Amino acid sequence: MVIKYLPLLSLCLFVLNAYPQDQEKAIIKTFHSISSHDLLNDAAELSSAKYGGRLSGSPGYQAAAQWIADQLKEAGVKPGLNDGTYLQYFPNAYSDVLNPGSVTLMSGLSNQRKEYKFPDDYFPGSNSASGTVSGEVVYVGFGISAPELGYDDYKNVDIKGKILLMETGLPYNGNDSTLKKWEKYSYHRYKFQRAKELGAAGLLYVSKIANPNTLYLEGFVYAHIGEPVAEELFDGTGLKYSETSTAIKKSIQPNSFALNKKVQISASTKHFPDSRSCNVVGMIEGSDPKLKAEAIILGAHLDGVGSPGCLFPGALDNASGSIDILAAARALATSGVKPARTIIFIFFGGEECGLYGSTKSVESPVWPKEKVLCMINLDMVGNGTGFHLSNGKTYPELFRPFAESNEKYLHRDLSSNEARINYGRPRTDAAVFDKAGYRTLSLWTTGTVKPVYYHHPLDNTDALTPEIMEDAAKLLYLGVLELANDQTIEAK
Ligand SMILES: [Zn+2]
Structure with a gap:
C-alpha cells in the first residue's frame, strides 16, 4: 500500500470502527438476510398480470399500492402520513387501451395496402381517443410553433384532416439557458394540443x-410507430426519414411536407378523466431523540405503463427499484442497529403519466424540507453488474457511506458524477425533488448484461439480473444506515 492511499485507508478504518463489534455483527446478519430469491419473487408479484402493468390511476395500480402498503405494515414500517395512513392521493386521469387497434398503410406508390403489426411495428397510443381516422400523411418534424424562437414546423403545410408524422423531443439539444426557452415545446401535451387545434385528424408519433x-383529446386518434415504418412512409419522396430528422436538428430549420401516402389508424380506448392515484409512504422513526427530527427519503416509482394492447409488466422499470426500496425498508426495520435519523420510503404513483406522485410529494411534504438530509431515488436498478450513484461528487459526504460499504462488502463498479443544472423539463422523480431544492442522489445499474426492453411488453422478470438487485438493496441498507447514524452530516 503506497503512502498516498493512507488518508483513504484511515477513513475506512474509522467507519469500520464506527460500530462496536457486536453491532457490526448484527448489521452483517441483516445484510445477509437480503436475498435475490426473495427480491425476484417480489418483482414477479408486481410484474404479474393481476396488477395490469400498474398504470397509475387504474385499479391495477391501486392493488399494487395496497400490496406495498401491506408489506410495509408486515415489516413494521409505520404509515408515513400524518393521518396514520400509507396512501397519499392525488388526481390522476388515465385511459384503458382495450385492444391493440390497427395502423394501416392504405395507398402508396403501388397502391398497396399494408397492415402494420403490433407490437413489432407500432404501439397504440396510451391516451388515444377511440375510433378510426384516415387521411393523407404529412411530415411535420417536431410539431412545434415557436414564433419567438423563429421556428414553426407548421409553416407552409396544410394539415387539416391529415394524419401527422411527428417526432418527439426538440430540434434543439443543448443543455444550456437556450434550452429553457424550448422547454415548453418538449411536452407531448403541447404537441398534441397544437396538432388538434390546427385541425389534424390523427398522429403517428415516431x-x-x-x-x-x-394527452387525451376528444376525437384525436394516434399511435406510436418505429423508425422502419417512418422510413417506409418516406418511400418515394427521394428523402430518408432519418436524414431529414437529423438535418432539422443540425440546422434548427423546419422541413415539413406531404408524403403522398394515406394511412388509417384505429384505436379502442376508454378514458377515465376523474380518476385518482396515490403514493405509498412508510416511515421508520429515528432512534435518537435529537437526530430523529431529521429524515432521509428513499423513493422509487411504483407505477408502469399499463396494458396498451397487452401486458407491459414493467419489471425493470420500475418493479426493480420499488422492490429494492422495499427490501431496504425490511432490513432497516429489523436491523439490530437502528437508524438514528428517520427514514421515509415513498413509492411514487403517476411517474409515467407526468411525475404526478413526486410533484405531490414536494407540494404536500410529509416531512419539513429543511429537515430532510437527502432524497435517494431508484429507477431501473435490475440489469447489470455495477452501479451509478449520481451527484456523489457534489455531495461527497452523502456518497461516502455508499462508496465505503461497496468497497468493503459488495465490490461492484460504483461510479458517480457532479450534479448539473438541468435546463430542460424534469424527467425523473429525483429531478422533481432536485428542482424543489432537495439534495438528491439517484441509483441505477450499469454494465447492462441483458437487452433493455424500455416501456415494452418484454420488460418482464426475464429482463432482470436478480443478483444486482440483491446488491442494490444491500448497498442501500448499509449506506442509508450509515448516513442515518453519521453525526457529522447536517440537514441543510
Ligand atoms: Zn422509470
Whole structure:
C-alpha cells in the first residue's frame, strides 16, 4: 500500500470502527438476510398480470399500492402520513387501451395496402381517443410553433384532416439557458394540443414506446410507430426519414411536407378523466431523540405503463427499484442497529403519466424540507453488474457511506458524477425533488448484461439480473444506515 492511499485507508478504518463489534455483527446478519430469491419473487408479484402493468390511476395500480402498503405494515414500517395512513392521493386521469387497434398503410406508390403489426411495428397510443381516422400523411418534424424562437414546423403545410408524422423531443439539444426557452415545446401535451387545434385528424408519433405521459383529446386518434415504418412512409419522396430528422436538428430549420401516402389508424380506448392515484409512504422513526427530527427519503416509482394492447409488466422499470426500496425498508426495520435519523420510503404513483406522485410529494411534504438530509431515488436498478450513484461528487459526504460499504462488502463498479443544472423539463422523480431544492442522489445499474426492453411488453422478470438487485438493496441498507447514524452530516 503506497503512502498516498493512507488518508483513504484511515477513513475506512474509522467507519469500520464506527460500530462496536457486536453491532457490526448484527448489521452483517441483516445484510445477509437480503436475498435475490426473495427480491425476484417480489418483482414477479408486481410484474404479474393481476396488477395490469400498474398504470397509475387504474385499479391495477391501486392493488399494487395496497400490496406495498401491506408489506410495509408486515415489516413494521409505520404509515408515513400524518393521518396514520400509507396512501397519499392525488388526481390522476388515465385511459384503458382495450385492444391493440390497427395502423394501416392504405395507398402508396403501388397502391398497396399494408397492415402494420403490433407490437413489432407500432404501439397504440396510451391516451388515444377511440375510433378510426384516415387521411393523407404529412411530415411535420417536431410539431412545434415557436414564433419567438423563429421556428414553426407548421409553416407552409396544410394539415387539416391529415394524419401527422411527428417526432418527439426538440430540434434543439443543448443543455444550456437556450434550452429553457424550448422547454415548453418538449411536452407531448403541447404537441398534441397544437396538432388538434390546427385541425389534424390523427398522429403517428415516431417513438415506439408505450407512454401514458400524453394527452387525451376528444376525437384525436394516434399511435406510436418505429423508425422502419417512418422510413417506409418516406418511400418515394427521394428523402430518408432519418436524414431529414437529423438535418432539422443540425440546422434548427423546419422541413415539413406531404408524403403522398394515406394511412388509417384505429384505436379502442376508454378514458377515465376523474380518476385518482396515490403514493405509498412508510416511515421508520429515528432512534435518537435529537437526530430523529431529521429524515432521509428513499423513493422509487411504483407505477408502469399499463396494458396498451397487452401486458407491459414493467419489471425493470420500475418493479426493480420499488422492490429494492422495499427490501431496504425490511432490513432497516429489523436491523439490530437502528437508524438514528428517520427514514421515509415513498413509492411514487403517476411517474409515467407526468411525475404526478413526486410533484405531490414536494407540494404536500410529509416531512419539513429543511429537515430532510437527502432524497435517494431508484429507477431501473435490475440489469447489470455495477452501479451509478449520481451527484456523489457534489455531495461527497452523502456518497461516502455508499462508496465505503461497496468497497468493503459488495465490490461492484460504483461510479458517480457532479450534479448539473438541468435546463430542460424534469424527467425523473429525483429531478422533481432536485428542482424543489432537495439534495438528491439517484441509483441505477450499469454494465447492462441483458437487452433493455424500455416501456415494452418484454420488460418482464426475464429482463432482470436478480443478483444486482440483491446488491442494490444491500448497498442501500448499509449506506442509508450509515448516513442515518453519521453525526457529522447536517440537514441543510
Ligand atoms: Zn422509470
